[in-house]
Amino acid sequence: MGTELGGYMGKVLQINLSSREISEYPFSDEDREKYLGGKIMAAKILYDELKVGIDAFDQDNIVVVSTGPMTGTNAPSSSRFNISTLSPQTGFLTSSNCGGNFGLMLKKSGYDAIVLRGKCKEKTWIEITEEDVIYHDATELWGQSTTEVQENLNKKAGKIVIGPAGENMVIHAGVFSQDRTAGRGGVGAVMGSKNIKAITAYGKLKALPVEKNRDEYKKYIKKWIKMIKKHPLTGSQLPKYGTAALLKPMHKHHILATKNFKYGTYDDYEKVCGETLAEKHLIKNKGCITCPIQCGRMVEVDGNVVKGPELETLSLLTANIENSNLEQVFKWNYELDELGMDTITTAGIIAFAMELNEKGLWDNGLEFGKIDNISEIIHKIAYKEGIGEELAKGVKWLSEKYGGKEYAIHSKGMELSAYTPRGAVGQGLGYAVSNRGGCHLNAGYIVLFEIFTFNMNPFSKVNKAEMTILSQNLMEACSAGGQCLFSLYPMVPGFVVKNPTSPVAKVLNFILTRHIAAAVVQWLNKIKHMAIKVPMIPHIKGVELVTGMKMDFGRYKTIGERGYNLEKLMNIKLGWKPDDDSLPERLTDVPQEKDNVKSKVPLEALKKKYYKSRRWDKEGIPKKRLLNKLGL
Structure with a gap:
């Protein structure tokens, strides 16, 4: 449809996976002024198009991958993109936000968003360029971890991929771009249900401000970045300690989820806080493209430098299961990312299962403070093997089968994050x-x-x-x-x-x-x-x-x-x-x-x-x- 506005490419790509038909979804400048982009744009499309009464894994479910007008304009912290769909975890609309390079490269290929309908007949990965949309056989990629599959695709392209958990339609599976995650709501499971292992995008187009404002915008960006770097949160705390900087004040103010949210403080908090991570384990900082904050942590796992845990993962896999071994959390975080699962939900499921076991409602082998079987449990959840088949269904489902609804920590079927x-x-x-x-x-x-x-x-x-x-x-x-x-x-x-x-x-x-x-x-x-x-x-x-x-x-x-x-x-x-x-x-x-x-x-x-x-x-x-x- 084109656009008279700056920042947009003016096209929304619509792909029918069943018929392989490619078209342009109509989204006007009037729509852009009302809904801007990202998750609101996606909500508008899904409200208009999504059938009511279907299951999240029905081929009639729709996935919308969308960017905003600031994406690709060099605005600070503007490499974000959104994935929205009907959630298999909650049964409601979910939107999951992600860093990485896919949103930026999607716009460079000429599109503001993608609307995915139907289901691929075979295991598939999709390549998007300025000229074409190409389907590829993903048989050889199936089963690969999120890092492996990205390494086996075009190095220059932006990518979104799923891991084994998404392939197996674990309801809290995420979508990954580089080492960032659209983790919540099961968007990776919906991609897996559509037989999509990956989507890549590559192009050389640019999203530019309107002509008359370009010089002023360049000056404004410099001022904006300076403001972010000067602020004590974005210029000091987050770069120095990452999001984990909040763990210590959470303990101090009794909001650190501990033992399945039974308590708000954790005696061993100093062993696992952001300061300890930075002083003893931090290799270097890392952040998303165009981000001056660089809040990401890089740590070592089995001799490899990998992305470290964010606050939610760190808190929920330490205090909430009564574990003070920080290096084990690094390992579990890496395993969860490679398998393609939401760390928040997985940690919440494990904590609830531990309490069910403690109260004699379900003999499952999981105990607070016992960590030697956590890696095994994570793997079983991703592949729905043994006990993992039930754990993969989430806290709400487990509480309906085994009891414990009064301490089943979720809302609408989604496990809570780390702030009690x-x-x-x-x-x-x-x-x-x-x-x-x-x-x-x-x-x-x-x-x-x-x-x-x-x-x-x-x-x-x-x-x-x-x-x-x-x-x-x-x-x-x-x-x-x-x-x-x-x-x-x-x-x-x-x-x-x-x-x-x-x-x-x-x-x-x-x-x-x-x-x-x-x-x-x-x-x-x-x-x-x-x-x-x-x-x-x-x-x-x-x-x-x-x-x-x-x-x-x-x-x-x-x-x-x-x-x-x-x-x-x-x-x-x-x-x-x-x-x-x-x-x-x-x-x-x-x-x-x-x-x-x-x-x-x-x-x-x-x-x-x-x-x-x-x-x-x-x-x-x-x-x-x-x-x-x-x-x-």
């Missing part, structure tokens, strides 16, 4: 209402404000719903633009991060949990236009300079709000019910600290406020007036 929310109740709300399930990011990541920066009374209910909504909307817009969510960190004033106990920080903390602050945030959530750019969120002006769209805080935030509501509407079509916005009783009914009755998630009260503030009805359904306002 009884010490940060706003994060608990986010987990429950998240469209894709127990995800800390789709939850709004309000723990950033509750614990890591503002310390805004983690047990208070005031302003948690409003802040969650604002954060979710901004993160949706950032992701749709094609940028890493870490690039939003500078929205938190650096002086608060550096001096969280300073008088100014204390005053801000006090204000943030007052009803007047909640009213202000709610006002910000409602405005559709606000003619300021907000310097702390440089993405707004960046999108305007690249695309040529008029953009301000209100428009940018509203794009995110539109996307969040669109995903909600999709889930409603797929059968969502109010009870699906839930958490296990361990998190909502049992205080984490015996002397603090507030150390549990007051979920029903928070949900009531959240639904009202979202302008949804009491059942959590978006109201018609809101949908009209959002153009939905």
